[in-house]
Amino acid sequence: MAFIEVPNPMKRRTFVSSALASSLLAHPAFSAGANKTRVAVIGHTGHGNYGHGVDSMWLDMPETEIVAVADADAKGLAGAVKKLKLTKGFADYHQMLTETKPEIVAIGPRHIDQHHEMAMAAIAAGSRGIYMEKPFVPTLAQADEIVAACEKSGTKLALAHRNRYHPVLPVLKKMIEDGAIGKPLEYRTRGKEDPRGGSLDLWVLGCHLFNLVNYFAGPAKACTATVFQQGHLVTKADVKAGDEGIGPLAGNEVHARFEMANGLPAFFDSVQNAGTKTAGFGVQIIGTEGIIDLRIDAEPLAHILAGSPFGPNKTPRTWVPITTGGLDKPEPIADIRRRVGGHVGPGRDLLAAIKEGRDPLCSAKDARETMEMIVGIFESHRLNSQRVELPLKDRVNPLTRL
Secondary structure, X not given: OOOXXXXXXHHHHXXXXXXXXXXXXXXXOOOOOOOOEXXXXXXXXXXXXXXXXXXXXXXXXXXEEEEXXXXXOHHHHHHHHHHOOOOOOEOOHHHHHHHHOXXXXXXXOOOHHXXXXXXXXXXXXXXXXXXXXXXXXXXXXXXXXXXXXXXXXXXXXXXXXXXXXXXXXXXXXXXXXXXXXXXXXXXXXXXXXXXXXXXXXXXXXXXXXHHHHHHHHOOEEEEEEEEEEOOEEOXXXXXXXXXXXXXXXXXXXXXXXXXXXXXXXXXXXXXXXOOOOOOOOEEEEEEOOEEEEEEOOOOOOXXXXXXXXXXXXXXXXXXXXXXXXXXXXXXXXXXXXXXXXXXXXXXXXXXXXHHHOOOOOOXXXXXXXXXXXXXXXXXXHHOOOOOEEOOOOOOOOHHHHO
């Protein structure tokens, strides 16, 4: 598949990196004949488990070899050893890292209160790469520490925002540059708005959305937001320990507006039990002459609705799929959903990043940009919905200072 080179150096670097992701998806092996890359898996049954396949993904990559797994839960560890076709497991991941010295560490637990310690231990043990379940970590201070440690050690950390590695993204970017939706106006995002709707939805699923918005728009520069709990503005009395190790949390309704680096606004909304499950979960790029819609973890990932999004239209309009082959074309990459959703493309991008000395397509720094948006929402709310500039100066959880 050929791509047209983008003249702007920053756009070109992103464009080439995304084209590389497509290349890695298309080939069954990363480096034929090379020694297999040694991977160790960290999970925690009953406390985040192993994420969405962050443990088993390496079995689908013949260029990697799982050498060990650690799980503090004895029953869970026995199951993981069997599942990953191993003969031995570890109750203590520190011991595993010391004894096996893996090149890559897969950090699986969805409960993010463990991510910082696990990542720092992997870096200290000399691991060349880390693949981590999302969200990143509970606080910006922890994110700063991991980014700094990775820069000092040269460790490449990639986040499991699978859609960020989808090879259709550069196709969409080129279509937008070529005027497929006219003049771009804004980005619209919504969470799943299921029983987790509001702040938990923001943390667990909003991170996917913000990461994609960052790809198209660059980092957020400012935020204005309001958070409600059962119809009233969130106060200190509403703050409780959040699920999935997120830390202090409150709010079952969130409304936010961001000012993005490319000058366009981005919006996020999540209301608990707002309607049909997952109906709104995605990103819409709205222009004067159409809308591009991205449905998270779906295939095709993207569709376009041509025509002005404002007011009635004289003729019927249809959502048309966009694949890596182009507008309304069959997908040329075989089994693309398994390769993206099963983390094979992201895993191969991490291997390539290590080999080439570059950042992964979704790096620790990218994950921190996503976190700035999440935490910025609570900081704006804390200040009575004032506009707050990003990145934030204060790196603690704003809900602790209500």
